Amino acid sequence: HIAHSREERHPLAKAPVTAPPNTVDGFVKQFLDNLNFGQGVALSASGVNDQYLALARTVRDYLMARWLETVRRQLVSQAKGVCYLSAEYLLGRQLGNSLLATGLEDVAAEALAECGIDIADLRAQEVEPGLGNGGLGRLAACFIDSLATMSVPSIGYGIRYEYGIFRQTFEDGQQVEKPDRWLSMGSPWEFPHPEAAQTISFGGRTEQYDDDGVTRTRWIPDWDVLAIPYNYMVPGYLNGRVNTLRLWSAQATKAFDLRIFNAGDYAEAVRAQTFAENISKVLYPEDSTPQGKELRLQQQYFFAAASIADFLDVVLPPDYDLTKLPDRAIFQLNDTHPVIAVPELMRQLVDVRGLEWEQAWEITQGCFAYTCHTLLPEALEVWSVDLLGRLLPRHLEIIYRINEEFLAAVRERYGDDELRVRNMSIIGEHPERSVRMAHLATVASVKVNGVAELHSQLLREKVLHDFHEFYPGKFTNVTNGITPRRFLRLANKSLSELITDALGPGWVTDLDRLRELETYAEDPEFRERFAEVKASNKRRLNRVLLERDGLEVDDTHMLDVMVKRLHEYKRQMLKLLHIVTLYDGIVSGRVPISEVTPRTFIFGAKAAPGYRIAKDIIHLINKVGSVVNADPAVEGRLKVLFPPNYNVTLAERIIPAADLSEQISLAGKEASGTGNMKFALNGALTIGTDDGANVEIRQLVGDDHFFLFGMTEPEVEELAAKGYVPSDFYRADPNLRSAIDLIASGAFSGGDRSVFEPVISNLLYNDRFMVLADYAAYIAAQERVDAAYADADTWTRSAILNVARCGFFSSDRSMRDYIDRIWHTPPSF
Numbered sequence: 001h002i003a004h005s006r007e008e009r010h011p012l013a014k015a016p017v018t019a020p021p022n023t024v025d026g027f028v029k030q031f032l033d034n035l036n037f038g039q040g041v042a043l044s045a046s047g048v049n050d051q052y053l054a055l056a057r058t059v060r061d062y063l064m065a066r067w068l069e070t071v072r073r074q075l076v077s078q079a080k081g082v083c084y085l086s087a088e089y090l091l092g093r094q095l096g097n098s099l100l101a102t103g104l105e106d107v108a109a110e111a112l113a114e115c116g117i118d119i120a121d122l123r124a125q126e127v128e129p130g131l132g133n134g135g136l137g138r139l140a141a142c143f144i145d146s147l148a149t150m151s152v153p154s155i156g157y158g159i160r161y162e163y164g165i166f167r168q169t170f171e172d173g174q175q176v177e178k179p180d181r182w183l184s185m186g187s188p189w190e191f192p193h194p195e196a197a198q199t200i201s202f203g204g205r206t207e208q209y210d211d212d213g214v215t216r217t218r219w220i221p222d223w224d225v226l227a228i229p230y231n232y233m234v235p236g237y238l239n240g241r242v243n244t245l246r247l248w249s250a251q252a253t254k255a256f257d258l259r260i261f262n263a264g265d266y267a268e269a270v271r272a273q274t275f276a277e278n279i280s281k282v283l284y285p286e287d288s289t290p291q292g293k294e295l296r297l298q299q300q301y302f303f304a305a306a307s308i309a310d311f312l313d314v315v316l317p318p319d320y321d322l323t324k325l326p327d328r329a330i331f332q333l334n335d336t337h338p339v340i341a342v343p344e345l346m347r348q349l350v351d352v353r354g355l356e357w358e359q360a361w362e363i364t365q366g367c368f369a370y371t372c373h374t375l376l377p378e379a380l381e382v383w384s385v386d387l388l389g390r391l392l393p394r395h396l397e398i399i400y401r402i403n404e405e406f407l408a409a410v411r412e413r414y415g416d417d418e419l420r421v422r423n424m425s426i427i428g429e430h431p432e433r434s435v436r437m438a439h440l441a442t443v444a445s446v447k448v449n450g451v452a453e454l455h456s457q458l459l460r461e462k463v464l465h466d467f468h469e470f471y472p473g474k475f476t477n478v479t480n481g482i483t484p485r486r487f488l489r490l491a492n493k494s495l496s497e498l499i500t501d502a503l504g505p506g507w508v509t510d511l512d513r514l515r516e517l518e519t520y521a522e523d524p525e526f527r528e529r530f531a532e533v534k535a536s537n538k539r540r541l542n543r544v545l546l547e548r549d550g551l552e553v554d555d556t557h558m559l560d561v562m563v564k565r566l567h568e569y570k571r572q573m574l575k576l577l578h579i580v581t582l583y584d585g586i587v588s589g590r591v592p593i594s595e596v597t598p599r600t601f602i603f604g605a606k607a608a609p610g611y612r613i614a615k616d617i618i619h620l621i622n623k624v625g626s627v628v629n630a631d632p633a634v635e636g637r638l639k640v641l642f643p644p645n646y647n648v649t650l651a652e653r654i655i656p657a658a659d660l661s662e663q664i665s666l667a668g669k670e671a672s673g674t675g676n677m678k679f680a681l682n683g684a685l686t687i688g689t690d691d692g693a694n695v696e697i698r699q700l701v702g703d704d705h706f707f708l709f710g711m712t713e714p715e716v717e718e719l720a721a722k723g724y725v726p727s728d729f730y731r732a733d734p735n736l737r738s739a740i741d742l743i744a745s746g747a748f749s750g751g752d753r754s755v756f757e758p759v760i761s762n763l764l765y766n767d768r769f770m771v772l773a774d775y776a777a778y779i780a781a782q783e784r785v786d787a788a789y790a791d792a793d794t795w796t797r798s799a800i801l802n803v804a805r806c807g808f809f810s811s812d813r814s815m816r817d818y819i820d821r822i823w824h825t826p827p828s829f
């Protein structure tokens, strides 16, 4: 246990911990101390990495008093708090955010300048912790930022992957993955606590035993590993609060070596260690498409069990009355990845702490809430009973019993409606017997939420329809959000200054205040300043991409951006067909070059390493780019840029520079999207389908300031029902046919027609996400974009209105919704 209320003996320890003086001199002293005593180098002998690490530790020192105080107050108040359980946190760089949260940006820059150091060089040294794949992981990072800023008692639990999302490189236009060695240059933001390790067990069998006349079950596992907590600070914005993110790292136990491997064999013992430590070695790079790998289930149980044990044993005071747990904690399940925490809490309560099953189940059902992030059937996690039973035999028994009682209740309600029972069962039978984690999560949770209005509606009406009927009131919506600290204030300093000039400070934590910009949209001088901000962000992006990748961004071009994971349903192919159509128009002579709006297209996208067609599409984008960019007939009016390794750091540079935001998923497939919000808040206009949070963006900004196109979700359903034949669209539309034929002809593959044949036949004969069906509408919408962009001043007005009307998408608002509808955890101090 944390030293729960121990009297400090030394008078110095009784005094509150204080931060170093908030002055340039104070900062210099702390920095030099960290450099000399922490890094062990003199300033004159120090390199950039030494200096970066010393700077990081200095900012940390300023946060420390607040962190200790936050922990102390929570210990005293025992207020209800949120345990956010997430397998991913896509944090982005820490230094800039910490300087912002402490209000030290200017002091630090000046202090370092006095030491002859440009702080920008040190910022550039930081390798971002890429402990997530995409939207889901970034959402978790935004949420913990908002919780800290809103002073909500909360702790984030997750995995400290030694290797985060792979570093993407291109070789001859094809994606090649390199390991992300993010820890190799030092990790100044983390605090390991080996003394607070938890032992996590796996495998073995269960047995029943007699406990004073009561039959109980115990689990006799085969092997175990240690879970070592690493704490990270989560600073609130200028509010003196610092919450905790606790990430678990796997380490071998002695018992482990003995049990599975022969003692005395040194090489075997080391192999055992490697085996154990594999658990937190690497982030699985599949976004929305779980592969059902054993190591992944190990990861999930590892962090879920460590987090539950940590909360019960370390965070709660000793002898806590566990029947009160629902008044003290809510475990928020970020998708199904942590759902194994449900049977784990049951096991803790029943097997370890001796509660009755019924009582334990009531507690458990009061402590969990589940967020679903998808509609794609292949993204709904299932674990084969075989695998789960081998790895976690006791948990499988618990899941079976939960299911038995649940299905009994279903039968009681509906009679012997066996079809319904089969559809709702936590256990699926086809193609193999497996545990449906979304069903388990739904049964166990107080609330189930989708992540945008349309998504929540489709969950209720389709994916989890039977559950909605069975548990009316359990389902709710919380539309996603993004933190305005990182994605506006930090990423777009010039726009932030313009906003502050107009509105004064305060909007950063009260984003609805951006509404007040509406009147400024009518002010020509303000519009001019806004346009200059956009242009300067393009120039900054040009500098970044030039240095990073040797790519050039022309600040007179419209910047048309599609950045997100590469997924067929997101339809990067549709964007590419637009580009090929424009190019085809020029080279065929159908469109005079003078009529082509100069555009730079930027793509950013990683593909899961085993996702063949996604990698082919990356290859094709790069090849189209090489041809278009080099063709003199284009006269530089079209440029296709695909900087490799799109990540949070690059997003912070690209998004503020964008004019046009591409949000073109097939309606009904993108649960929410969050990039869409980041672009709109930074003054890009959206071209988008009626999908995910696009729907809400359009409702807020208005149809005149949003380029809507494509089928609606019901229209998609209708087309699917009557039988979608993509080649019909190919035959009927000469522009589409010509663009596809151009790719098929080998024009982008040195004449080799075989290279992109799989992409082409996938489009013509499969096209699961109906790219061809939406092509004509998309091209027409892009023509409306060109026409609108021709009137620069009107475009700028629309851009300002996008900023003014998107305050709703602050993750502070998302957190308020979770608090009001699900958590009931009021702010604390």
Ligand code: GPV
Binding pocket: 133, 134, 135, 136, 137, 139, 286, 287, 288, 289, 335, 373, 374, 379, 451, 480, 670, 671, 672, 673, 674, 692
């Ligand atoms: I499931 N999402 C993700 O990034 N990874 C996943 O494994 C799954 C969902 C995304 C959705 O695709 C986005 O629409 C959504 O905005 C995001 O989660 C956050 O909710």
